[in-house]
Structure formats: structure tokens, C-alpha cells
């Protein structure tokens with residue numbers, strides 16, 4: 019009896035460095051996604067050592083972090099950003115790596131385009147020099163972020179040296195309320211186990227609430243596994259997985275498709291297999307979540323209040339909380355619903371897929387952003403998501419409500435391009451990290467679901483989106 | 488990779504938990520396509536009062552006098568003492584690069600984030616996990632004693648305090664060996680090329696759709 023993680027590990031094991039179960043092992047990598055920020059030094063290292071990529075057809079590259087979300091025809095203004103993107107283009111061209119360039123309609127955030135293209139398939143090991151690679155685990159992949167030295171290692175050898183993780187099951191049973199989403203499950207779990215709760219573990223999300231989620235929702239959940247400290251998150255294959263993949267450009271066709279699908283259906287934890295740790299969540303109890311601090315674990319429900327450090331006995335914890343509240347400009351005991359954002363960001367690899375845009379549009383439809391909102395923007399996860407949304411008229415809904423409709427990329431999730439918060443500005447953001455300075459130096463981030471970001475945009479303060487339907 | 492066997496170094500304490508990689512090296516510096524030069528911008532937003540951008544002349548910038556690494560008594564520190572979940576957040580290897588470039592050779596904490604921990608070994612920066620009680624004790628001692636140093640021996644897996652108290656730490660034997668010798672891991676893996684090729688053939692036969 020094996021867990022899904024055990025199956026994925028076993029089916030990629032090339033070599034073990036020691037006979038101890040927790041020793042280092044060589045694991046074969048099926049899919050290597052590459053972006054411009056963490057790859058230049060790896061390509062350089064490869065070249066300096068006179069090595070070549072082991073398997074070109076395993077690599078898919080795209081520039082996403084530095085790309086502008088407006089005025090693309092004029093190229094990238096910032097010369098350092100431009101150099102980084104040009105370097106990726108050059109490396110891919112020189113080595114013959116498939117890349118979606120900035121003006122390709124298929125361009126987008128690396129974790130959005132992998133699944134969208136069917137370049138992420140069940141049973142794969144997927145790596146990228148990016149911690150949110152955990153996203154791809156939604157397809158029953160073993161998917162995790164790696165550093166630049168490891169990017170070079172995978173380029174050169176198609177393998178990675180790693181240690182087997184412990185396994186954690188997050189079991190979410192029951193039905194989510196309308197307006198409560200995968201993002202809320204993710205934040206609630208992180209609030210429960212903490213940002214280090216998953217350290218050393220690979221998390222499998224299971225239960226009836228997970229099976230009821232779309233692939234978009236599952237990706238949101240696995241995306242945030244890293245925010246719980248787990249390098250990998252995953253969900254077993256079911257009909258939803260297979261339906262999503264049918265007809266995608268990189269997915270197998272015809273007879274191969276049948277054979278693949280049959281294999282994929284075996285990618286689930288065997289009944290009776292045991293996990294090192296289990297966390298139970300009652301879906302019906304999950305409420306919309308809002309973070310109030312500078313770590314994703316600093317989170318509460320929309321009907322909650324900013325906590326009071328005076329109530330905390332652990333000194334390190336109390337200091338962290340005080341520091342976070344000072345940075346966030348929040349007083350203890352403030353009701354969450356009285357917090358007023360200046361900016362709204364709907365985007366990122368967590369929540370910029372078509373379903374996310376649909377749920378946000380449902381809330382803003384026929385409404386307008388509040389007077390205190392300086393900027394509300396939607397940054398679709400990819401060119402194809404943008405196109406699909408436009409086909410459905412979502413761009414019109416957003417524009418009429420006062421939102422800006424942008425070109426795809428990471429954008430204000432980490433503010434490497436021009437999209438950023440000014441110091442002291444407060445943002446309702448659908449991204450995944452509320453660290454100090456993440457969305458711009460001095461910027462204050464509140465993580466929420468797309469529906470909750472949309473609700474905050476029209477109300478001018480955080481509000482329970484369930485009251486707006 | 489840089490070789491590591493021994494370090495007798497000045498200790499600097501960074502007394503906060505969940506120090507993330509955005510704090511260790513903010514994103515604007517990730518635009519560099521080089522591997523070096525990140526030390527100047529280590530902890531940039533805490534260390535300087537003005538906003539840092541790549542290419543700025545560090546000597547013209549305004550230091551934050553309250554930030555721990557700016558206190559003269561911690562200048563030249565080679566060992567960073569930290570709290571739980573150090574290095575959480577992104578996979579950027581720029582974070583260990585910046586710590587190493589600044590001069591740190593060892594980081595001691597009760598726990599580290601997985602990817603960061605892993606990345607450190609790739610460049611010869613040694614992350615040491617000690618239990619929270621011991622780390623707490625070290626924090627007290629460092630803060631109480633100017634010029635506090637620790638001696639770290641990788642071979643014995645030990646950290647020795649000035650008064651002679653020694654703490655032992657765990658490390659994977661493969662990692663230890665690679666660090667002590669400063670081995671090139673890619674070169675090591677390529678010694679298994681035949682095994683990788685054999686695996687690949689088997690894998691292709693079983694799941695041909697994974698190969699173009």
C-alpha cells in the first residue's frame with residue numbers, strides 16, 4: 019500500500035546514495051520549466067563547464083517576472099529587466115529550447131502555462147527555479163521548486179539529488195459555502211499549521227471538498243503548499259484531471275492518450291496507506307480569509323479582528339506580531355471589515371486563471387470600485403486566459419467597474435516590473451505572499467481570494483463576499 | 488562548490504522568526520544575471536534607510552543604525568544566529584549567495600525552510616539545526632558578550648561555545664562529504680550517466696507520452 023507520493027518517488031528513482039531510507043537519492047526529472055530570473059547563472063555555469071542540456075524536449079521556457087503589463091509593443095523599459103529577458107531568449111535560442119516569448123499569445127506565468135499547455139501531465143516530476151512549482155502537483159505530479167544550482171544540475175543530468183520527504187494528508191471533507199474558495203482553504207490550513215507546519219513534508223490534499231474542486235481550485239491549493247512550508251502539494255487523479263487535459267497541445271493524442279489516461283487513473287493513494295501526519299478540515303466551517311500580517315500564517319476570518327500581541331505569552335511570537343502590526347499600520351483589535359485597501363490586485367500564479375477571473379467578475383458585475391480605491395487591476399495569468407476572458411466579456415465587466423485590464427505576467431505579485439505598491443499603501447491581493455516589501459518597499463499586503471478582492475474593491479473595505487451575492 | 492570544514496567566527500544574532508528570502512535579498516536585485524555581488528544588498532530593506540536599487544553606490548547610502556548587522560560589534564561576523572523557519576519563501580538561491588558574499592559561512596537556527604536549506608549546501612554555506620532551547624541560550628550569550636565567537640567543526644559535527652560547551656548537530660553523510668571535499672555535484676551525478684540512460688529507456692517504454 020503506497021501513498022501517491024510514494025508512487026511518484028518510486029517511479030522516478032534512479033539511484034540511492036545510501037541504503038538508509040532517508041539518504042540522498044537521484045530522482046529523474048520529466049519536465050523542467052524555466053523562467054528568466056533563476057536561470058541565467060545556471061545556463062552560464064553549464065556553458066563554463068562545457069556541458070549541454072541532457073534532454074531538450076523536457077524543457078519549456080517563458081519570461082514572466084520582469085515583463086511589463088502595459089505597452090508591450092515598446093519592449094521593456096528598464097534596461098536591467100530587459101537584459102534578463104534578453105538573456106533567456108538568447109540562451110533558449112542558442113540551445114534550441116522551446117520558449118514562449120513576451121509577445122507570443124501563449125506567454126504567461128510559468129505555473130499557469132504549464133498546465134494550460136498540457137506540458138504538465140499526471141505522474142511527472144516537474145521542477146522549476148521557483149518555489150510555486152508546487153502548483154503542478156494538482157495534476158498528481160511530484161512538483162517542487164529548486165535553486166539555481168539545481169536548475170543547472172537538472173539541465174546537465176536530467177536528475178536531482180534529493181531526500182525523501184515525509185507525507186502529510188490534508189483531508190477536507192464536506193461542502194464549501196458559496197463564495198468560499200480553494201484560496202480560503204489554503205489560508206485556513208496555513209493559519210492552522212503555520213508557515214513551517216509542512217516543512218519536510220509533501221502534502222496530499224484529499225477528501226470530498228477537494229474532489230469537488232475544479233483543476234483551477236486544486237492548483238490554487240497546491241500553489242500555497244509552499245506557504246505552509248511544504249515543498250510539494252498534490253491531488254490524486256480523477257475525471258476532473260483527465261477532462262482538463264484532453265486536447266491540450268502538449269498532451270498525448272489518440273492511442274497514446276488512452277494508454278496514458280489508464281495509467282494516470284492509478285495515481286492515487288492506495289486505501290489503507292498511511293501518512294506521517296494528517297490534518298482534518300471541515301469544509302463547511304471554512305469562512306473567507308484575510309491576512310493581517312507579514313506572513314501568510316498571520317490570517318483570520320472576515321468576521322475576525324486584528325489580534326492583540328498583549329495576549330501572546332511566547333516572547334519571540336509577540337515581538338513578531340508587534341513588528342508585523344507596526345509594518346502593516348494596524349491597531350490590535352481592529353475589525354478586519356474596517357480595513358480599507360488603496361489598491362486591488364487580481365493576479366498571480368495563485369489566482370489568475372479563468373475561473374478566478376470569472377468569480378471576481380461575478381462580484382463586480384454592475385458595480386463600481388469604491389472612491390477610496392486608487393487602482394484596481396486584473397492581470398490574467400496568461401495570454402490565453404486573457405483571450406478566453408475577453409471572449410466571455412469579462413474584460414468589459416472589469417473595465418466598466420473601474421478596473422484596469424492588463425497583459426499577463428507576475429506583475430504586482432512581486433513587483434519586479436513597474437507594477438508596485440508605494441510605501442504605506444495597502445493592497446487586497448490574490449497573490450500568495452504578504453512579506454514585508456513583497457509588493458513594493460513599504461507596501462502592505464492582505465492576501466484574499468479573487469471573490470474577496472473583488473468585494474473589497476467595490477465596498478472600499480474588506481467585506482464578507484457572501485453578503486454581496 | 489566552496490569547501491567547508493571549519494569556522495571559528497564572530498556571531499551575529501538576528502532575533503526574529505520566519506525571516507523570508509524577500510527580506511534576505513529583495514527582488515529588485517534578482518534582476519542581476521551574475522552570481523556575485525549580492526552581499527552589499529543582503530537584508531537591504533532592514534539595513535539601509537533609503538530605498539535600494541541595483542547599481543547604487545553602497546558608500547553613498549544611509550545605513551539604519553538600529554539594524555543588528557550595522558552595530559560595530561558585529562562587523563566581520565561569519566556566523567549568523569537565527570530563529571525558526573529561516574529562509575522561508577521563494578527558491579531564490581540569491582539568498583544564500585548574498586549571505587555568503589557578505590561573509591557568512593554558517594547559519595544556526597532551530598529550523599530552516601526546505602528549499603533554502605537545500606540551496607545552502609549547493610554553494611558551501613553550512614546551515615546548522617540546533618534545538619530551540621540551545622539556540623535560545625546562544626542568543627542570550629551572544630547578546631551578553633561582546634566579541635562572542637563559536638567554533639564550528641564539520642568533521643565532528645560540533646559547535647563549541649567560548650566557555651567550552653559543545654553542541655552536536657546532524658547532517659546527511661553525503662552532504663557532509665560533498666562539503667568537506669568541495670565536490671562538484673553535477674560531476675558526481677554524471678558518473679551515474681549509464682544508470683540515468685538505462686532508467687530513461689525504461690521510462691520511455693512505460694510512458695512514451697513523456698517524450699517528444
Ligand code: SF4
Nearest residue numbers: 150366367428431432
Ligand atoms: S506570480 Fe508571483 S508567486 Fe507566482 S511565479 Fe510569479 S512572482 Fe512567483
